[in-house]
């Protein structure tokens with residue numbers, strides 16, 4: 001035998017030497033949930049160890065994460081039902097809780113970047129990402145709201161706006177609005193290939209944002225398709241996106257790979273709530289080893305070609321890294 005691949009696996013030192021993919025704390029974006037009030041830290045039932053924070057405690061959480069080397073946060077708001085309406089108008093009122101919190105964060109931690117979510121669902125009484133009329137999701141009418149929302153977020157201090165709504169033409173519309181108002185430096189992370197997935201369940205629990213009627217299949221992608229992701233990626237690229245995202249991550253590693261092979265933009269992957277919940281549930285039962293499973297999953301997302309990982313595991317990974325675990 002001239003070829004014995006085991007030679008390169010014989011010790012930890014050699015294994016590390018030939019390791020092709022690595023994980024770095026700075027590759028992560030940590031999603032955080034914001035809720036109204038003060039001194040609130042509510043655990044999300046289907047996401048152990050993930051919380052909805054009021055703004056004051058959110059600042060403390062961000063300080064703790066920053067000390068671990070995490071500098072990028074995707075922030076999602078949880079609004080009370082009474083504040084929602086059919087066009088999500090709360091989303092661009094400059095004094096809303098979300099925009100206020102962004103201002104506070106940027107004041108306290110100018111070095112961190114805040115990635116904001118651009119979509120109607122946290123503000124919509126219909127729980128959809130776009131405006132609903134007679135059971136249809138209106139595309140072009142929704143763009144107007146998305147533009148206003150993205151602008152309000154940029155004005156509040158967002159570093160990156162991340163449209164997760166899957167309306168056609170939204171990247172171009174948002175880019176145009178931002179540029180017209182002088183926010184040429186605010187980047188766009190497009191949810192390029194966002195699939196109509198069952199893995200978003202726990203997130204919708206976190207935000208009480210499940211669609212009241214129907215599903216999201218007329219705008220989010222069909223899990224069966226990958227070529228279609230190239231159409232979405234082409235559009236986002238030429239409409240001015242700075243990052244292309246695939247979401248969820250694990251059932252879509254081939255999509256991550258396809259985009260990474262075909263586009264020079266940094267590819268982000270969203271390791272979503274349901275993917276987190278599965279590991280946590282199995283680990284709580286003693287059926288899976290939490291740390292090893294987490295590490296393997298995160299590694300697989302990077303190996304597939306993601307430069308950036310949005311993950312609820314980000315803080316846990318950063319803590320483990322600090323303790324020399326990973």
Ligand code: PBG
Nearest residue numbers: 119121164199200203272273274
């Ligand atoms: C909605 C949005 C969703 C997620 C991020 N933004 C849910 C959805 O599309 O219904 C899901 C994130 C997760 O599951 O972790 N605009």
